Amino acid sequence: MLKRLDYGFNGYxxxxxxxxxxxxxxxxxxxxxxxxxxxxxxxxxxxxxxxxLLEGEALHTNSGKDQVLKAEDVVMxxxxxxxxxxxxxxxxxxxxxxxxxxLGLQVAGGHSALKEDTSPQHDVSLAPDPVITLANCLxxxxxxxxxxxxxxxxxxxxxxxxxxxxxxxxxDASVEQLGRGELLLGNGHMCDSxxxxxPGEKSPALASMDxxxxxxxxxxxxxxxxxxxxxxxxxxxxxxxxxxxxSGCTQPSTMKNTRSPARIGDRRIRKLFASKxxxxxxxxxxxxxxxxxxxxxxxxxxxxxxxxxxxxxYPFKKRKFFRCxxxxxxxxxxxxxxxxxxxxxxSGKSSTCFGAVGHGVNGSxxxxxxxxxxxxxxxxxxxxRIKSFRVPELFIDMPETATxxxxxxxxxxxxxxxxxxxLRVGVLLQGRKIRDDSRTLLQLGICHEGKxxxxxxxxxxxxxxxxxxxxxxDNSCLPSADALEPTxxxxxxxxxxxxxxxxxxxxxxxxxxxxxxxxDxxxxxxEMSVEKGTVDSKALVALxxxxxxALSIVPAHQISKQSEIAQRRIRRPFSVAEVEALVQAVEKLxxxxxxxxxxxxxxxxxxxxxxxxxxxxxxxxxxARISPQQRRGEPVPQELLERVLTAHAxxxxxxxxxxxxxxxxxxxxx
DNA sequence: CTTAGGG
DNA sequence: CCCTAAG
Numbered sequence: 001m002l003k004r005l006d007y008g009f010n011g012y013x014x015x016x017x018x019x020x021x022x023x024x025x026x027x028x029x030x031x032x033x034x035x036x037x038x039x040x041x042x043x044x045x046x047x048x049x050x051x052x053l054l055e056g057e058a059l060h061t062n063s064g065k066d067q068v069l070k071a072e073d074v075v076m077x078x079x080x081x082x083x084x085x086x087x088x089x090x091x092x093x094x095x096x097x098x099x100x101x102x103l104g105l106q107v108a109g110g111h112s113a114l115k116e117d118t119s120p121q122h123d124v125s126l127a128p129d130p131v132i133t134l135a136n137c138l139x140x141x142x143x144x145x146x147x148x149x150x151x152x153x154x155x156x157x158x159x160x161x162x163x164x165x166x167x168x169x170x171x172d173a174s175v176e177q178l179g180r181g182e183l184l185l186g187n188g189h190m191c192d193s194x195x196x197x198x199p200g201e202k203s204p205a206l207a208s209m210d211x212x213x214x215x216x217x218x219x220x221x222x223x224x225x226x227x228x229x230x231x232x233x234x235x236x237x238x239x240x241x242x243x244x245x246x247s248g249c250t251q252p253s254t255m256k257n258t259r260s261p262a263r264i265g266d267r268r269i270r271k272l273f274a275s276k277x278x279x280x281x282x283x284x285x286x287x288x289x290x291x292x293x294x295x296x297x298x299x300x301x302x303x304x305x306x307x308x309x310x311x312x313x314y315p316f317k318k319r320k321f322f323r324c325x326x327x328x329x330x331x332x333x334x335x336x337x338x339x340x341x342x343x344x345x346x347s348g349k350s351s352t353c354f355g356a357v358g359h360g361v362n363g364s365x366x367x368x369x370x371x372x373x374x375x376x377x378x379x380x381x382x383x384x385r386i387k388s389f390r391v392p393e394l395f396i397d398m399p400e401t402a403t404x405x406x407x408x409x410x411x412x413x414x415x416x417x418x419x420x421x422x423l424r425v426g427v428l429l430q431g432r433k434i435r436d437d438s439r440t441l442l443q444l445g446i447c448h449e450g451k452x453x454x455x456x457x458x459x460x461x462x463x464x465x466x467x468x469x470x471x472x473x474d475n476s477c478l479p480s481a482d483a484l485e486p487t488x489x490x491x492x493x494x495x496x497x498x499x500x501x502x503x504x505x506x507x508x509x510x511x512x513x514x515x516x517x518x519x520d521x522x523x524x525x526x527e528m529s530v531e532k533g534t535v536d537s538k539a540l541v542a543l544x545x546x547x548x549x550a551l552s553i554v555p556a557h558q559i560s561k562q563s564e565i566a567q568r569r570i571r572r573p574f575s576v577a578e579v580e581a582l583v584q585a586v587e588k589l590x591x592x593x594x595x596x597x598x599x600x601x602x603x604x605x606x607x608x609x610x611x612x613x614x615x616x617x618x619x620x621x622x623x624a625r626i627s628p629q630q631r632r633g634e635p636v637p638q639e640l641l642e643r644v645l646t647a648h649a650x651x652x653x654x655x656x657x658x659x660x661x662x663x664x665x666x667x668x669x670x
Numbered sequence: 671c672t673t674a675g676g677g
Numbered sequence: 678c679c680c681t682a683a684g
Contacts, residue, residue, distance in 0.1 A: 595672060
C-alpha cells in the first residue's frame with residue numbers, strides 16, 4: 001500500500017541574526033546582496049544537510065575550541081561563523097560534524113508503539129550570539145570546503161575596506177537532537193554554554209524523526225503541550241517574539257484545539273500540514289471518505305478532488321484569514337520545539353510557533369534573524385540559525401510484510417534523496433520572497449538596524465537537483481520553473497507565505513527508489529512538452545503545489561507584523577505546460593466549468609484553484625488579443641494562443657446558445 | 671462551494 | 678491574484 005507520511009522533519013536551525021548595517025545607509029550602494037546571502041547560506045546548509053544525512057555516525061567537531069560533540073548532543077550542531085573576527089583559530093575547522101540520523105517510527109495513533117526515542121524536550125536554546133558575518137562566514141566556509149559558489153559573495157558583507165581583514169571563518173557544527181525530530185543547528189556556543197542542552201532529556205545520539213511522523217499521523221496535535229517551557233535562551237526568544245507578535249500564525253494544533261474546524265482555519269491548517277489528512281475527516285457527500293481519515297491519505301484519482309475540496313487545500317483565498325501567513329506556513333511541528341509557551345499555545349496564537357523556533361514552513365527550514373552586534377563598518381554580522389527543516393509528506397510503500405527497519409530505511413532514503421539532492425536558500429523580507437537576487441539590502445530597505453530582523457531565509461530543495469520523478473509536486477515545480485520560466489520566475493525566488501508544503505508532499509518511495517506517487521499526476525511538465533501529443537488530456541500538470549516556501553523563516557517580529565498584513569499568495573506564473581493543459585481542458589470542457597477544468601487538468605496541483613484557472617484563461621484571452629510586443633512574461637506559443645481564441649469563441653457562442661435555449665425553454669414550457 | 675467579473 | 682456578489 002502506498003502510504004503518505006507526513007513527517008515533520010524538523011530540522012536545521014541556524015540562528016540568524018542579521019543586523020542591518022548602519023553604514024549601509026550612509027554608504028550609498030549597498031554591498032550586500034540577497035543573492036549572496038542565498039548562495040552562501042545555501043552552501044553551508046547544503047553541506048550541513050549532506051553531512052548530516054550522508055556522513056558518518058560519530059559526531060565530532062574539529063574546531064579546536066569546541067569540544068567534541070557528544071552523541072547526545074542533538075542533531076545538528078552549530079554553524080558558527082565569524083566573518084570579521086580576526087581570529088583564525090578555527091580556520092580550517094569548518095568541518096561539519098558528521099552525524100547520523102535515525103528514523104523513529106510510530107504507529108498511527110500509537111503514541112509510542114514503535115517509537116524508539118522518547119520525545120525529549122524541545123528546548124532549543126539560542127546560543128549567545130556570536131557575531132558573525134553571514135556572508136563572510138559562508139564564504140569562508142565555502143572556500144574552505146572547496147565548494148564553488150558563484151557570484152560574489154563577498155559583496156554581501158565586505159566593504160572594500162573591511163573585506164581584507166576577514167579571517168577564516170569557523171564553522172562548527174554540533175548535533176543536537178530534538179525529541180521531535182528536529183534538527184537544529186545551533187551556534188557554536190551551544191556546546192560550551194549548554195545552551196543547546198535539553199534539560200531532562202536523554203538524547204539519543206541519533207536524531208529521531210518520530211516526532212514528525214507522529215504529527216503526521218495526527219497523533220500529537222499539540223506537541224507543544226508536551227513541550228516543556230522554553231528554557232534559557234529559548235525563553236528569551238520566545239518572549240521576544242511573543243511580545244511583538246501576538247497574531248500568531250495559526251498553528252494547526254493550536255487551531256484545532258481552539259477553533260472549530262471551520263472553513264478557513266481548516267483549510268489553512270490542511271495546507272500547512274500534510275498531517276491534515278489525518279486530522280480531519282471531511283464529510284463527504286458521497287461518503288467515500290466517510291471512513292477513516294486515513295483514507296484520505298491514499299490517493300485515488302477518484303477521490304482526489306473531493307479530498308481536496310474536503311480538505312480545503314486550496315490556497316487561502318482570503319487574506320483576512322491569512323494572518324501571519326508566514327506563520328501559518330510555519331509548521332506546527334517544527335515550531336513546537338521548546339520555544340513554545342504553553343500559554344500561547346492554548347491561546348491559539350500562532351505566534352508561538354514562530355517564536356520558538358523558527359518558523360519552519362512545511363518542508364523547509366527557516367532561519368531566524370536575530371539581532372547582531374552593530375557593525376560599524378556597515379557590514380552586519382549575522383548569526384544564522386536554521387531552525388527547522390521539515391519535509392511534510394512522503395509517499396512510501398508499506399507492504400504488510402515490511403519491517404519497521406525497512407520502513408525506517410525507506411523513509412530515510414526518501415529523506416536523504418530529498419536533502420541529498422541539494423538545498424537552496426531563499427531570502428524573505430517581511431515574509432515575502434525576494435526574487436531579485438540583484439537587489440541590495442539597501443534597496444530592500446533593510447539596511448536599517450531595526451529592519452534587519454525582517455529578513456528571513458528559507459531552505460528549500462534545490463531545483464537543480466530535484467528529480468521530477470522523485471518529487472512530483474513541489475519539487476518538481478522547481479525544476480520546471482527553472483526550465484520554463486527562467487527569466488521571470490527563478491524557482492528559488494518563489495516563495496510565499498505561509499503555506500508551503502514542501503515538496504515532499506508527493507514524494508514517494510518505492511522500496512528504495514523514489515517514485516512519483518500517485519496522484520495521477522502526470523509526468524512532469526517538462527516531460528509533457530516532450531510528449532505533448534501523448535499526454536492524456538486529463539493529465540495534469542504535476543507541478544509542485546506549493547512553492548518551496550519551505551522554510552520560510554521570518555523573524556518572529558516580522559511575523560507578527562506580517563500576520564497583520566494580509567498575505568498574498570505567491571505569484572506563480574503559469575508555465576507553458578500549464579497553459580497547454582489549461583487550453584486542452586477548456587477546449588474540451590468549455591468555459592464556465594472551471595471546477596471541472598481544475599479537476600481535469602490541475603487536479604493534484606494544489607496551488608491552482610479553479611478561480612486561478614479562470615483568471616488565467618481570462619488573461620490568456622487577453623494576451624492572445626494583444627500584440628506579441630505587449631506581452632510579458634514567458635512567451636506563450638502562438639499556437640496555444642490561437643487555440644485559446646478559438647476555444648473562447650466557440651464556447652462563448654456555445655454559452656450564448658445555451659442561454660437562448662434556457663430562455664426559450666421556459667417559454668416552451670409555458 | 672462555484673461562477674463570473676471587477677479590481 | 679484578490680475580493681465579492683450571486684446562485
